[in-house]
Amino acid sequence: MSEPSLDVATGSSADTMSFSELVFSDYARYRPDRASWLKVLLRLPTLPGLLASIILRAQQCLYRSGHERLAHMLRTPGNTLVGADFGAGMRIGKGFMLAHPVGVTIGFGLTIGDDVSFAGGVTCAARYYEEGKEQEFAVIGDGAAIGANAVLVGGVTIGRNAMVGANSVVLKDVPDNAVVMGSPARQVGTREAAQ
DSSP, X not given: OOOOXXXXXXXXXXXXXXXXXXXXXXXXXXXOSOOOHHHHHHHXXXXXXXXXXXXXXXXXXXXXXXXXXXXXXXXXXXXXXXXXXEOTTOEEOSSOEESSOTTOEEOTTOEEOSSOEEOTTOEEEOXXXXXXXXXXXXXXXXXXXXXXXXXXXXXXXXXXXXXXXXXXXXXXXXXXXEEEETTTTEEEEEOOOOO
């Protein structure tokens, strides 16, 4: 299997985008019209995923600018306001969509490409939690879709445009354009390559 090319993993424009640019790129996944802070604020009552995105992007920007303690402090508001747990230190490309943020848990070392979608209850966690051991987290390619209550365990790679089915447990790498389901997840089909 070839490694998915993840712009975000090699230092894409998402690593240098401002907080506003990142939030507006996420907003565009919900509404394709021209983004503004007024439009974002008007949509917050009906799009909890957008509120989750604002919290996550604030963490991301604070962490990369060296304000790690503040980034970690946003974890509690994320839990309280949208029921999602975001560990500070993740790297997420532009256009991230949290369709239903309740129950989403993102580990601090996760890397996500551009235009990735998560359904509710997705968990991306380390394989082992032993003190003093390096933790490995998933790398998710551009355009991937992760279904409700899916669990990505350890340093797995989810390929570009891949789809992980609901309630799947991913223990090994998923190729580009693959559709996987089950526990443990197995390939059951393919998706048409993204344009």
